Amino acid sequence: MAKKNPIGKSSKAAGGWGALKSVGNQLLGSGKPVSGVRIMLKANQPDGFDCPGCAWGDPEHGSSFEFCENGVKAVSWEATKGRTSPGFFAKYSVSELRTWSDYELENQGRLTNPMRYNAQTDHYEPVSWGSAFAEIAKELNSLESPNQAEFYTSGRASNEAAFLYQTFVRLYGTNNFPDCSNMCHEASGVALTESIGIGKGTVLLEDFEKADVIFVVGQNPGTNHPRMLADLRKATERGARVIVFNTLKEKGLHRFSDPQKKLEMIRGGSGSTSTDYYRPLLGGDMAIFRGMAKLVFAAEDAAQAAGKEPVLDHDFIRDHCSDFEAYKKLVQETSWEHIENQSGLTREQIGEAADLYISADKVITAWAMGVTQHKHSVQTIREISSFMFLKGNIGRPGAGLCPVRGHSNVQGDRTVGINEKAPAALMDAMERELGVPMPRERGHNVIDAIGAMMSGQAKAFIGLGGNFARATPDSPLIADAMCKLNLTVNIATKLNHGHLLTGKVSYILPCLGRTEIDYNSKGESQLVTVEDSMSMVHGSGGINKPASEVLKSEVKIISGIANATLGNGVVDWHAMAEDNDKIRDLIARVLPMFGDYNAQIRKPRGFRLRNSAAEREWNTPSGKATFSTDDLPEQTEWQRNQKDDQTFILQTFRSHDQYNTTVYGLDDRYRGVYGEREVVFINPEDMKKLGFKAGDRVDIIGCYDDGIERIAHNFMLVSYDIPYGCVAGYYPELNILVPHQTFGDKSFTPASKSVEVRFRLSSK
Numbered sequence: 001m002a003k004k005n006p007i008g009k010s011s012k013a014a015g016g017w018g019a020l021k022s023v024g025n026q027l028l029g030s031g032k033p034v035s036g037v038r039i040m041l042k043a044n045q046p047d048g049f050d051c052p053g054c055a056w057g058d059p060e061h062g063s064s065f066e067f068c069e070n071g072v073k074a075v076s077w078e079a080t081k082g083r084t085s086p087g088f089f090a091k092y093s094v095s096e097l098r099t100w101s102d103y104e105l106e107n108q109g110r111l112t113n114p115m116r117y118n119a120q121t122d123h124y125e126p127v128s129w130g131s132a133f134a135e136i137a138k139e140l141n142s143l144e145s146p147n148q149a150e151f152y153t154s155g156r157a158s159n160e161a162a163f164l165y166q167t168f169v170r171l172y173g174t175n176n177f178p179d180c181s182n183m184c185h186e187a188s189g190v191a192l193t194e195s196i197g198i199g200k201g202t203v204l205l206e207d208f209e210k211a212d213v214i215f216v217v218g219q220n221p222g223t224n225h226p227r228m229l230a231d232l233r234k235a236t237e238r239g240a241r242v243i244v245f246n247t248l249k250e251k252g253l254h255r256f257s258d259p260q261k262k263l264e265m266i267r268g269g270s271g272s273t274s275t276d277y278y279r280p281l282l283g284g285d286m287a288i289f290r291g292m293a294k295l296v297f298a299a300e301d302a303a304q305a306a307g308k309e310p311v312l313d314h315d316f317i318r319d320h321c322s323d324f325e326a327y328k329k330l331v332q333e334t335s336w337e338h339i340e341n342q343s344g345l346t347r348e349q350i351g352e353a354a355d356l357y358i359s360a361d362k363v364i365t366a367w368a369m370g371v372t373q374h375k376h377s378v379q380t381i382r383e384i385s386s387f388m389f390l391k392g393n394i395g396r397p398g399a400g401l402c403p404v405r406g407h408s409n410v411q412g413d414r415t416v417g418i419n420e421k422a423p424a425a426l427m428d429a430m431e432r433e434l435g436v437p438m439p440r441e442r443g444h445n446v447i448d449a450i451g452a453m454m455s456g457q458a459k460a461f462i463g464l465g466g467n468f469a470r471a472t473p474d475s476p477l478i479a480d481a482m483c484k485l486n487l488t489v490n491i492a493t494k495l496n497h498g499h500l501l502t503g504k505v506s507y508i509l510p511c512l513g514r515t516e517i518d519y520n521s522k523g524e525s526q527l528v529t530v531e532d533s534m535s536m537v538h539g540s541g542g543i544n545k546p547a548s549e550v551l552k553s554e555v556k557i558i559s560g561i562a563n564a565t566l567g568n569g570v571v572d573w574h575a576m577a578e579d580n581d582k583i584r585d586l587i588a589r590v591l592p593m594f595g596d597y598n599a600q601i602r603k604p605r606g607f608r609l610r611n612s613a614a615e616r617e618w619n620t621p622s623g624k625a626t627f628s629t630d631d632l633p634e635q636t637e638w639q640r641n642q643k644d645d646q647t648f649i650l651q652t653f654r655s656h657d658q659y660n661t662t663v664y665g666l667d668d669r670y671r672g673v674y675g676e677r678e679v680v681f682i683n684p685e686d687m688k689k690l691g692f693k694a695g696d697r698v699d700i701i702g703c704y705d706d707g708i709e710r711i712a713h714n715f716m717l718v719s720y721d722i723p724y725g726c727v728a729g730y731y732p733e734l735n736i737l738v739p740h741q742t743f744g745d746k747s748f749t750p751a752s753k754s755v756e757v758r759f760r761l762s763s764k
Contacts, residue, residue: 080110093123094117102496109547112547116506153464155409159413177419178446188381215364217371219368232274244274244277253273296358320389342636357391374636377744394625408532412529416587469497512546657669658730698762703758712733712734
């Protein structure tokens with residue numbers, strides 16, 4: 001229930017006593033405060049488990065404490081004493097549970113037993129693992145084509161589970177891999193592959209200790225990657241410039257009070273996490289980097305005319321780059337009027353940032369979903385890459401490209417084969433290893449899967465973690481389509497709305513969490529591995545007793561379904577389920593980059609996968625790093641909607657008490673919102689122009705002429721420091737407004753940061 005006064009003061013700095021209080025409340029709320037403290041001391045440690053939260057890297061030199069406020073939330077949320085048992089499902093029908101909020105559903109605790117939906121009683125009922133596997137196999141094998149099934153993957157899945165999953169699905173006969181990366185950083189993978197030949201960032205965490213300038217673009221680390229705040233603060237303290245381009249003013253990108261520094265906490269101190277802060281319009285980042293490049297070229301011309309040292313790294317451009325002249329011509333022909341109108345920044349502001357880049361020797365650019373969820377996101381990231389090439393800021397210490405991924409293993413899942421575009425090298429290796437042909441045709445990404453479900457082409461859905469139905473755009477349409485499927489299967493630790501969208505046959509299969517010990521039949525505990533944003537692969541071993549004696553690991557559940565569906569001929573699924581070392585041996589044979597996998601993950605901090613671009617090896621068609629030749633968009637969504645003063649561009653984002661679709665609580669401390677999620681942040685002048693005032697309840701109406709009514713009812717207006725014409729609110733609640741037909745060029749990522757909306761006073 002919302003508090004009477006949901007708007008209050010926000011904290012002056014990220015972290016601090018507010019973070020400690022939040023941590024304490026979360027541990028108390030889990031029902032296991034003492035064991036919770038013990039658990040956190042093992043988070044991100046060589047002899048512990050990898051945090052199931054974000055994918056920020058762990059320091060090579062180690063630390064006695066390597067967790068953050070939101071990491072505590074993720075771990076205590078998983079390690080709760082609450083249980084969603086068969087008794088719970090006997091008490092509540094599926095129809096009733098559909099009326100509950102996301103928070104209320106997950107707050108019931110851990111799933112304990114495999115459950116099958118009974119349409120006659122409208123209740124989930126307990127079922128044996130063997131019966132569940134057999135019926136799932138029967139439904140899969142009854143489909144007319146394997147391409148009628150969709151196999152979703154969440155970034156929480158381990159490398160071992162993801163590799164086994166893609167092996168099963170491809171042996172089944174399809175490349176339908178809608179994946180959570182399709183909805184977040186797909187643009188990064190596409191753009192970087194085109195630009196530098198690998199779809200990953202090029203930096204190590206240690207590079208942040210050496211950089212002269214760090215650009216942070218479209219990212220809110222205070223909520224999404226809190227451990228990054230300490231690295232940004234250290235950078236400013238040693239004199240580096242941290243330059244932020246972010247539409248909203250975010251607390252974490254101003255100051256950070258480190259809860260692990262006792263004296264600072266006592267004194268109420270804090271330190272800066274940025275030195276320069278600019279607030280572009282939504283979708284304006286590409287124009288900013290185009291403008292800075294324009295000024296770099298001007299500085300180069302001036303240096304040559306004066307006989308001074310060159311600004312550009314001519315050796316790097318000559319030896320390592322292609323299409324430079326075409327890019328230079330494109331930049332020089334772009335008008336300042338276009339750049340300023342699209343970015344929302346002045347030439348002088350862009351010049352301030354460009355001057356810092358020009359004077360710096362080592363530069364890092366980091367970005368997240370504020371960059372990746374627009375129609376022109378691939379073009380934007382290619383522009384960022386091209387800008388960084390100008391001074392050779394890639395492939396050397398203290399410099400490089402850093403897409404900051406979200407979920408803890410979203411990058412690793414893609415590395416081990418979760419990809420609807422079947423890589424030829426992977427398929428060749430799988431065929432050599434397994435001795436059978438692999439499917440080669442392109443499968444379904446998330447947008448394709450949505451279309452297949454809505455058209456009736458798709459008949460089955462299996463979700464390896466996550467909350468597909470709530471994470472996707474046009475959520476009511478997706479919910480309706482999922483309820484028409486023949487089969488829905490969800491492998492999960494907690495109940496969510498996706499599990500309540502039941503097909504003709506529906507199962508919930510409960511799995512172990514990252515913090516729990518995974519024993520095989522010999523009583524041996526199993527390790528899994530994950531890959532962070534810096535391409536570091538870490539071992540992770542649980543330390544908690546499983547929430548239920550009948551829980552299975554993701555690996556064992558996948559093996560059980562695969563064995564029932566395909567038999568034990570090509571792959572010995574029983575052996576794989578018993579020994580994760582065997583899975584890693586198979587991964588290393590198929591993907592030699594993993595080397596002596598089992599030996600390397602047992603070293604402290606694990607190992608780094610080779611990153612070709614970081615070594616200035618460019619696996620592109622030209623064999624070189626490739627400059628972009630993309631024009632700026634003729635208009636961004638923000639520009640197109642300035643035809644009147646009634647239309648706005650909405651971005652969806654997380655609250656501070658949230659990670660992805662998981663809602664830990666109803667507060668957003670850094671933005672001053674408490675006990676409430678149905679809010680929309682708006683510039684006070686825009687609110688006044690509409691004739692509204694803070695606290696008014698409004699309906700938010702989608703502005704797309706496609707015959708679909710999209711309305712989010714009864715949201716509260718919150719006055720906030722955000723550019724004119726831009727508004728913001730939380731997902732998944734506002735996914736109802738995001739059309740599934742609007743997505744990024746080449747990436748197919750929903751354009752969740754570019755949603756056209758209007759407002760009216762709510763009648764509720």
